[in-house]
Structure formats: structure tokens, C-alpha cells
Amino acid sequence: MQLVIQSAISGLLIGGMYGLIALGLALAFGVLKVLNVAHGELVMLGGYVTFFLVAVVGLDPFLSMPLVFVATFGVGVLLYLVLFRFVVRFDIDTRIKNSLLISFGLVLILQALAVTFFTADERAIITDYSTAALTFESIRVPFIRLAGLLVAVALSVGLQQLLDRTTFGHAIKATSEDWALASLAGIDIRRVYLVAFAISAGLAGVAGTLIALGFSVSPSIGLGWTLKALIVVVLAGLGSIRGLIVAGMLLGLAEGLASVWLGGAYREIVALGAFLLVLLVRPQGLFGRRE
């Protein structure tokens, strides 16, 4: 029984990570209607920036998060101006299809660049509190994972507040609902797209920090995390920001329990199976509105 509880907790904690990565992906999709399959590569870049800040500059990983956000935010701006600026000119349907394909091309480019600049060795960050954990009886909740979940929840709430409370947030929500009407209200939708995409990249960067801390970073980790984020985005209902962290935690929980009952080798397979089932029953996702 101990084991089930512990696995469930570990699953929920990792699920927070899935939710955080999905947050950036959903923002880019919700606002720009652009599906960025290279989102995992931005997470990878965030991991390497963190590794540089920690190993070379000597910063504490959690303190480096704002800098990592700014760095990947900048990469997001660059990618938007060089690439996605042209994609948003298409109508919605072609935009989704083309962005899927273009970002796939981006995956190839970013991975090859990462190999040339960072070599293919995988890197990891160790801190003195890496092994710290809160313990109740024999259940252990690792500090890093808990902190990761808190960061994920904080960013999700922060993003929600930005959208609900600030004027610029309203402009973003308006643009994602109807870009033509938004521009008729005097909103410069180009700037909205730029900032929204850059925030999405920044969020990916921060997730990269947590992955560098909890796991390891190498040029090829991107697609694995992107697939998990895609599943969470679809589970929570395309374009909705609200249910992402919860949907991520549910996916993590399903993986944790699957590995307890069926063995480690089947954790991924069961999670994918569960996802397909949910898709069949509720195509608009757990929290999404029926389109």
C-alpha cells in the first residue's frame, strides 16, 4: 500500500512538469493557433541555459529561473520574427497544419544546432539540496519535485491572472477568440502574437530548468517531452489554459499507477492508451467546451 501512495505522489509531481510544459504549448496554440512541435526543443535549450548559469556562473538553479525565462523569451521573439510571423498569415486550418510541419522542421534544426554547440553528452545539475525530501512515515516527497510542482502551479496561476486581470491579458484573450474583431478594437495583433509566443518559449525555458534539475538534458530529449505536453493539451481541451496542470497531474498519476500494477515497462503504454480512450469519449478534452 505504501508503494501505491508513493508512486501516486511521484506521478502527481512529475505530472506538474507535464502541465508546465503544456502551459507554453497551449498558450501558443490558444492565441496564435500555432502548434509548435519544437516546444520540447525550447525546453532543452532552457535546460542548457540553466546548466551554463549553474555550472559556469555558479547561480542556484531556482534563482536562475528568471534569467532562463528572459533568455528563452528572447529565443521566442527571434523564432516568431524569423518564422512564425509568416505562419500566422494563413487562415486557421492551414495555420495549424503548416505550423505542425514547420515546427517539425525546426525540431531538426534546433537538435542539430544543440549537438554542434553543446556536444551530445547529457548534462545534469546537482545541488546540495538535491537529495532533500519531506518525509511522512516512510513516504518521501523529494524537495526538488515539490518545488517544481509549486513553480508550475505558480506560473499557471500567474498566466491566468495576466489574462484575466490585465488589459494586455484581455487583448490576448480577445485575439485568441477572434483576431479580426480584436484588430477592429484597435489591438495590434502582431504584438500580441509576438509576446504570447515569447511567453510560451519563456515558460518552456523554466520547465527546462526543472528538467535539468530532476532529470538530465541532452539534445535529443525534446520530442519525448513534447509528446507528453501534446497529450496534456488535448486532455485539457485544445486552447484552454485552466485545466492544464490538473490534466498533467492526471497523466502522471496514470503513469505512476500503471508502473506499480503492470511493471515499469508499461507505464508509457498505459498512459498513451488512457489518453486515446479519453479522446474517444470526450473529443473536446476533459475541461474543454464542446466546440
Place this chain on the structure above:
Amino acid sequence: MLEVRDLEVAYGDLQVVWGVSFDVPERSIVAVIGPNGAGKTTTLRAIMSLLPVRGGTVSFRGKPISGLLTHQIVEQGLVMIPEERATFAGMTVGQNLELGAYAKRARPHRDETMDEVLAIFPRLAERRKQLAGTLSGGERQMLAIGKALMARPELLILDEPSLGLAPVVVEATFETIRSIRERGVSVLMVEQHVEMTLEVVDHAYILETGRVVGDGSSDELRHDRRILDAYLSM
């Protein structure tokens, strides 16, 4: 105030608007009437550069605006209310109105304008916290117009304001338009209902299959049915 000269607009290689020209003088209400599919909405969307202009020029208060982006045109004081879905259904009435004043020209006076708009449409004040999607057709039309007024427009464009509204609501809407003009705002309106429109507007242009086939003051057109009947297969 608004001069449209030889406007050409096309969707890809399908040309829809052929050499349309018309003017909207200061403090006047002008209408463009024509049957469905005459290219009315396309013309308006081209003026607001929501669609690329294939040929001709559009200038507002003497300055050409065909090269500007939509939000830059709104900044000049030219605001349009689109045909349907003219409000953000997922946001509250209050948020819709606030967004109306997003343009730099209007944002500083937002609260002041808000009071004026709520005075014109008291019903919106009651519904302020409600999601726009839950309003009735008439209320949503009020919100659409209110949102447009929040941008303190000098020229307001309405795309078929009567569409899908009960006659009594249409009557109220036209009344509102007349009052807007009293406040010094010129109006360009695109409509299918000829009789009601002619009662409100000063001048009207007749558009058929993408071409201006005739125009005249509302009195001329109202008395001399022949012009109307000749051009419109009504």
C-alpha cells in the same frame, strides 16, 4: 471625410469589387445598399484593411489609409462594427467595453467614455458582469455599438446592423444611429432594408455585383422609385 476611389478587391484570383467609389462627408450618414453578395461586406473589410486592396485608394480626412494596418486605422478614428459576432462572447460586458477603448486615442478617456456609453445604453450597466455570450440579440447589438463608441470614433462603419434583429429592435438601433450622428460622429452604413435605411441616411449608393450602379440623396431615391427599381431587382 472618407473618400473611396476605384476600389478593387479580390479573394485570391476571384475579383469581387470592381472600381467602387464613394464619399462620406463630415457629420453625415451615408449608406451603401444592395442585395446579398453585392460585395458590401468585402468593401468594408477592405477599407479597414482586413482584406488586401487589389487597386484604388481609400483616404480618411485627406490622408490615404489603404497601406495602414487595421489597428492603425482605428487609431485614426475610423471604427467598424462587423456583420455578426461583433462582441467577444467569452468576456464580460464590462471587459468588452474596456477593450473597445484599447486604442491609444481612446484609452486615456476610458472611464469618461464608459459613463457616456452606459448613459446611452443603461441596460449594459445592469449586465456589466455578465458574459457577452449570454446577452439577447438586441443587447448584443447595443454592446457592439457601445464597444465601438468606446474608441471615440470620428466615423463609425456599421455592417448590416439590422441583420437578425426583431423589427422593434431595428427601429431602436436606427434611432441610436441618428443620435450618434447628432453627437458629431459620421456614419457609413451597409444595409439590405432599403425603406428604413433611406429614412435615416442623407445619401445612399447602390451596389450590385461589386459595382456602384447609382447614387442619390435619400429624398431623391425615396421619391423617385424608378432609380431604385431600375437598379435593384428588389
Place this chain on the structure above:
Amino acid sequence: MSKARFGALVAAVSLLVAGTVPVAAQDAEIPESIKVGAVVPLTGPFAGGGAQVERGYRYAIDAINEAGGVYVEEYGTSLPLELDLRDDESDPNRTTAILEDLNGEGVVAYLGGFGSPLHAAGTVIAEKNQIPYMGVATALQALHENGYRYYFSPFPKSPDIAVSVFEMLNALLPEGERPTRVGIFQESTDWGEELGAAWTEQAPNYGYEVVFHEKYTPGTTDFSDLIFKAQEAGVQALLSLPTPPDGFALFKQMGELGWKPEFSLVVRAADVPTWNDLGDVGDGVFLSAGWHPALGFEGIEPMNQRHIDEQGRPADPVVGGSYSLVQILADSIERAGTLDREAIRDAMAATDLDTVAGHITFREDGTSPIENPLMQRQDGAVQLIWPAEAATAEIRYPANE
């Protein structure tokens, strides 16, 4: 079909035909060098080990060429060794493609890379093209059981590893203090199954009991359930062979979940210097990389010195093994007296040579009777622990003190 489409078609065909650049005919009289083909993972998950293999080959070829190269009786002169080394990106399918190309280039022998999957792919091509293939850093016994004549690997195999672990523990630890409760984290790959079975089979013979044995898919990111189950089963000795990057994730999560068994053996993943990034979470771990400079065999000193000068640390575990392969190849060519592949293969089979990796002879199946040295990472340095007589440090046990 429009005219232009026909144009596209002709373009496609011409591209295809253009590819057929005729290969340069075998140069006549005395070749300037002995071409040796090598395929090594310089990128991808095995890049850490691949870099060591490449270094070993380079050091050995430099040493031999400086000493005048290899005497080939057929041409009555000594020829330098020329290494044509390519990166297979840790992908078995690139390995097969590169080995086919190298066959076209007329190499006299193949030198393999790092990691069982790459050797598994490579040995088959060597058999097909009938070119002698040598490789280290692979313990997969199965590759020697399919009747291949062209595969030679002077490197400890799964049975050797399984036995040496328990022999060392019984030799170095008194009766009462041994970690008799064994846990196996088995990666679901062919080698994973083979070594997992070998451990399970040997454990009882030495008084150990396998209390936990579970499979996981390579590339897993979350090992928490495996760790909890092992903890619950009271595992004292963890035996694992993770493919890089899994090793990092596994030990990090063991650290986070506060579980450090008395003894842990991490085959392959711990061979790379970046393992020290794990700090004390990864310290005290045993690795079985097949070689150590402290083994004191003839010829180690100059190679180790060059490694210290260039890399700033004694020779990494896999450098010695790969260095010895080039020594064996040079010796085989000299004894064969010709660059004919079949003759070199026969000479290689009859190898009886002292190398930096000890005295090497080959059995019928291409393996060689070699003892499996075991090393422990102590404060970042790789200390030789077993065989006891060449040990450079005392065993640090239990590791979780």
C-alpha cells in the same frame, strides 16, 4: 502529365544515376598505407564511451606508426596504418550503412565502437562482407554464439561479469558483512536480458539471493516505482546496466528518494567522466569497463602518460581496451604477411600477444579468456579494486555510510 512534370522525373533519374561514381580501382603495386575502417559513436547517447574508443585507436596508431608502422612481407616493407573513422551517431542503422561504405573503400579490417547494440549491427555486416571485426565495450555473449567467423572481442562477457562481481564481494568482505540481498534493474534489451539471467543464475552459487528483479524500457524518465519496490524488498546490492542517459536519471532519483544500497554496480553508464556531475549521489558506484591503467600490463605507461598530458587524468577505462585492438590487428597483419582479409582473419584467430590489456588469445567463438576487472568511483577518481593484487585502493563498503 505536363511537360514540366516530365522535367522533374528526368531530374530524379539523373540524380539516381549520378550517384554511380565508379570506385577507384584497387591501386596497383605497393599501397602507401594499410586502410583500417572504424565506426564509433561520436554523437548520441553512447558519445561519452565512443570518445574513449576513438582516443584509444588514435593513440595506438600514432604509437605504431611512430615505431615505423607494420612490416608486410608481401611488399617487403613496413606500411603505416591509416584509420578511416566515422561517427554512427549511436544508431545501429548508421553503423551498418557506414560499414558497407568502408567495405567499398577496401579496408583490411573493421574496428567497432561502444555499446552492444552497435556491435550487434556491425558484426553481421562483417560476417556478410567477410572482413575481420574487432570490438571492445560490449559484453554481449550472444554475438559469439551464432557461428560467426569474423568477430573477435578481447573483452569480458556477461558470464565473466556475473562471476567477477560475486567473487570480488566474497573475497573482500567477511562472511557476515556481505550484501546478500541482490536487486536487478534490467533494461529490456538483448544484453539486459542476457546479463540479468547470468546474475540470477550465478547469485545462489556464491550465497546471494535475488530479492528483486524487474524490467524497464530504455529511455524511461521516472524510476521512482522501481526504487520503492527495491527499497521495500530490502535490496543491499543493486546490479544494473543502464544505457546512458537512464543511468543519470536513475541515480538522481535514488538520491532524491533517499535510497543508497550498500553496494551498486552500474555497468556502462558510469564509465563516462560526466558521471561525476552526480556528486556524492554517484560516488562509491562500481563499474565494469573491462580495463584499468593500474593493471600494470606492458606498454600501459607511455599511453597513460599521453592521456594525462592531453586529458589531465589517467587513461579512461575504455581507452586501454581499444588501444589493445590496434596492437592485435598490427600483430595479425605482420604474422599474415599480406593485406588479404582472409589471411589476416586466420592470423587474428591465432593471436597470442601481450597487450596493454594483458595477454590475449582467442577461443573458437572469438571471445578470449580475460578476467573482468572491477573499479569503484571514489571521490570522482576511478580506483581499481579487483583483481585484488593490482588494486589501487581499498574497497569502500558499505557505500551508504
Place this chain on the structure above:
Amino acid sequence: MRRNVSVAAWFVLLAVCIVLPFSSEDSQVLTIAIQTFILTALASSWNIIGGFAGQISLGHAAFFGMGTIITRELWLSGAPLPLSLAAAIVATALFALIIGVPMLRFRGIYFSIGTLALAVAISLTIGNLFPGITSMPVEALRAYTFTDPYFLALGAAVTTVAVAMLLRRSVVGLGMMAVRDDEAAAGAVGVDVLAHKLAAFAISAALAALAGGAFAFFSVSYYPSYPFTAVWSFETILVTFVGGIGTIVGPIAGSAFFVIGRDTIAANFEGFQVIGFGVLFIVVVLLVPGGMVEGAQRIGAWVVKQGQGRKRDVEG
């Protein structure tokens, strides 16, 4: 006149492909040719579901993998190759029909992500069930020549392209393209949308299995989960788009360009080949949606225009 020019072109291409193995013993050339045929078969088969029916499936590798594993297991355990191949094709087509019914209910992005998730799940399962490498027995290795696998791969490519050609001109094919252009309108006109999608899905799966069988027969040794990996799905889509989606020549030109390009570029400078294809792919999707075929048409039209221009100057 135009009709027989194109027919002649196809036969010239076929003749070149048939003569090649006899004219050159260089294994490198034959390997490139076989890889091109397999990728052509794979891309042409994906083109049916992605290009004709407009359903962007990201899980094509699953069908390719099933084709390889069924053919390989049966063939290595003694069954005659044609029988193993047939079994693989039928089994894969059936599997596609079974999972197609639920999967094809999804639209657009849901379908793409659903097929990706399904393919990854299958790939992981195969990785667990078949961890060991599969290689030919020693005798087969010794007797291995490139000619037989060459003609099987060529046969797979020719069959797939032929089926695509027939399909494109058939009523079923028109129905698929109607579904691609506007699903609602097609439905309104009486096209059974689900049936056409299912047909496209099953046919493309069966042909992918054929390509898989050719791979199983050609490859000396590989890990059984390799043909299931996502890289095959992505390469297939990349090649079809670069060549020209929805056309017959597209997948062929794209495959030849990709395989030959990868081999020649990879030989001399490593990482840039991947970056190069990434950039090329983006340029195609953004600027030349029709791929090489559209590019050729544009260049052809430009050349013709230049030609007329010069002719007119001369006359003028």
C-alpha cells in the same frame, strides 16, 4: 501527344531501374537505390491518406513496422517470402481498419496527435516484446546478394505508385479528394466520408506494410522496434511534402532527393545535412506548398515564358 510522352517517361525510368543492378556492382549505389525505393513506397502510401484524403497521419511508422516484423518473423522461421509478405499486408490492413473506425472519427489536429500517440505506444510495446536484434542466419549472410532485395524493393515502389495512380483516377480517389477539400460539402453531396477515409487509411497501411516487408528482406540486421520509431513517420511526411503532396511524382522525386542528398552530404559534413533539410522543409511548406513538382512547374512555365518572349522579340 502529351499522353504518350508521360507514359514513355515512366517506362524509361523503370528500364533504368531494372538495368541498374546489372550495370554496377557497387554496393553503395545499390543500397541507395533500395533505400530510395523503400522510402518511395512508404511516401506514396502515406500520400494516399495524407495527400489524397487530406488526413495528416503522424503514425505511418506503425504500419511500416508491422510490415517488417510480420514478414521477418515468418520468413526467418522458414515460411516462403511471398506468403510472409502477403500475411503481413493483410494483417496490417485489417489492423488499420479496426483502429481506423475510432481514429478517423477525430478531425484535423486530434487525428494527427491520436495517430502519433498510437504509433509511439506500439513502438514501445514492440521494444519490450522484441528486445533482441534480428539478423539473418550465417548461411543466408554468406549467400547474401543485393539483387533479390533490390527487385523486391523496386516491386514495392512500382506497386505503390501504380495503386496511387489508379486510385487517383478512380471514383474512390475522387471521393477521397472531395473529403480532403471540404469534408462537409463532400458529405452533403452523398460521399460516404468515413468509408473513403477508412479506404484511404487501409490501403495506405497495406502498402506501407509492403514497404516494410521489402525492408525486412533487405536489412541484414536491425532492432525490431527500429522500423516503428517516429523518425520513419516524420521522414515520410518530410519527403512527400518536399516532393509535392497529393501528386504521383512528388513522393518519388522527394525520396530520391532525400536519400541521395543525405548520403552525399552526410559523407562530407555531418550536422549541416540535418539543418539543411530542416530549412528546406520549412521553405517548402511556407513558400512552395506544392514542393518540387510545383517548383518544376513554375520553372517550366518561366522557361516557356522566356522562350516565347525571345521568340516574340525575334519576330517582332
